[in-house]
Each structure stands twice: as C-alpha cells, then as structure tokens.
Amino acid sequence: MKTLVCFGDSITSKEKSDDGSLRLTSRVRLSLQKWNVINAGVPAETTRVALTRFQEDVLRHNPDLVTILFGANDASSHRLIEVEEYKNNLEYMIEKLGPSKVILVSPSPVNERFQHARSNEGLKHYAKAVRELAKKYNTHFVDLWAEMIGKDYCQMLNEDGLHFNKKGYKLLADLVIQKMEKLTKACSTKPILQQ
Template sequence: MKTLVCFGDSITSEEKSDDGSLRLSSRVRLSLQKWNVINAGVPAETTRVALTRFQEDVLRHDPDLVTILFGANDASRHRLIEVEEYKKNLEYMIEKLGPSKVILVSPSPVNERFQHARSNEELKNYAFAVRKLAKKYNTHFVDLWTEMINKDYCKMLNNDGLHFNKKGYKLLADLVIRKMEKISKSQASKRMLLL
C-alpha cells in the first residue's frame, strides 16, 4: 500500500471539523482507499517549527507522496517568517524528500473582514513563492491560491476568516485527489513504456 503524508498547519490538521464534516486527510482516505493516508498537521505551525518534526512526522514513514501546505502562519504578523526563509524551509523539505514525492500546495486567501493577523497582499507573496519553487524543482503543484481567488473564497472559510468550512475542504481535497490520480496515471504510463 502506498503512503501519503499530509504535512502542514491547522488547515491540514485533524480528521474532522467541529461540525463533524471531513477535513483533508479524511476526504483523501475515503476517496483513495488503496492509500495509507497519514495526517501530519499541527495547528499554529510555521515552516521553521515544522522542520523540527520533519524527520519524525514525515521522513520516517518513507512516503510515496507528501502534500506540503504552510504559509498562513508564516505570513502572520505575530509569527512572521520572512518569504526568503519560508522558501528555504520548503526547499529543505523538497530536497530531503525528492521533488517527485512532493505535492506543494500554495496557501489560501483569507477573509480580511474577520482576519486581522494576515493580509491577502502578504499571503499572495507566499503563494507565488510556492508556485516558483514548484517550477524550479518540478514538483507536483496544487495552486490553491488561484483556485480560491477565482471563486467566492469567503464562502469557503469559517467565521474566523482563515480556516476552511465544508466547502473549503471539499475544494482542497478534490484538488489533491485529482492531482494524485493524475500522478498515478502518469506513473502507470511510464511503467507500461518500460515493459
């Protein structure tokens, strides 16, 4: 059985929301039952802190794929990790895993009406940094920022303006599942060519 590790902050953490609706790892596990899906999300975490548990929570599982979704806390005024350090921290993760095992996910926008610790102007810089890293390393990439900006993203967020509601998790999980299915098809095609 292949292993997926979902690595991130509070948007990745936990299996269910307070209302009982499924979150990222639960939705992926339900859709892709041939995968062992491990939730390695920790609330309030930045990429700097995530590096301290990267070996234990990610590498020790010898995963086939890892979703990496950070940025909401890195870009927050009270935990600020500058974009350059954010990029270096993500690069470390990519290089340790190998680009073919990484699904980089750009951070999402916030509802600024309720969210005062982060701004979309600042978060956009982190989202674009993720896009550039995906291109530089040729990793798999889910452009969550663009997907949400192009929709009515405020309707996908809880009243805190940051965390996802049921609609937000459906979008995120669907994007990750589609990406994983595409990766699996591509790998199957490559194996057929080798036969």
C-alpha cells in the same frame, strides 16, 4: 500499499471539523482507499517549527507522496517568517524528499474582514513563492491560491476568516485527489514516483 503524508498546519490537521464534516485527510482517504494516508498537520505551525519534526512526522514513514501546505502562520504578524526563510525551509523539505515525491500546495487567501493578523496582500507573496519553487524543482503543484481567489472564497472559510468550512475542504481535497489520480494514471505502467 503506497503512503501519502499530508504535512502542514491547522488547515491540514484533524480528521473532522467541529460540525462533524470531513477535512482533508479523511476525504482523501475515502477516495483513494489503496493509499495509506497519514495526517501530519499541527495547528499554529510555521515552516521553521515544522522542520523540527520533519524527520519524525514525514521522512520516517518513507512516503511515496507528501502534500506540503504552510504559509498562513508564516505570513501572520504574530509569528512572521519572512518569505526568503519560508522558501528556504520549503526547499529543505523538497530536497530531503526528492521533488518527484512532493505536492506543493500554495496557501489560501483569508477573509480580511475577520482576519487582522494576515492580509491577502502579504499572503500572495507566499503563494507566489510556492509557485516559483514548484517550477524551479519541477514538483507536483496545487495552486490553491489561484483556485480560491478566482471564486467567492469567503464562502469557503469559517467565521474566523482563515480556516476552511465544508466547501473549502471539499475544494482542497478534490484538488489533491485529482492531482494524485493524474499521477497514478501517468505511472500505472511502472512503480509510482520511484527515483
């Protein structure tokens, strides 16, 4: 059985929301039952802190694919990790895993009416950095920023203006599932993503 690790912050963490609705990993697991899906999300985490658990929570599983979704906390005024360090931290992860095993996911916009520690003007630079890294390393890429900014994204967020509601998780999970199904089809005649 192939292994997917979903690595990230609170957007990735937990299997269910408080209202009982499914979040990212539980939705992916239901759709792609031939995959072992591991949730490696930790709330409030930046890429700097994530590096300290990267070996234990990601590499140790010898994953076939890893979604990497950080940025909301890196871009926050109270935990700020500058864009250059953010990029360097993501580059370390990509290089350790190998680009063919990585699905980079850009951070999402926030509802600024309720979010005072984060701005979309700031977050767009982190989303751009992820897009640039995906191109540089030729990793797999889910442009969550573009997908949400082109829609009424505030309808996909909880009242805190940051975390996802049911609609937001459906969008995120659908994008990841579509990407994985496309990769699986492309590699159906050979072992997936072997380097």
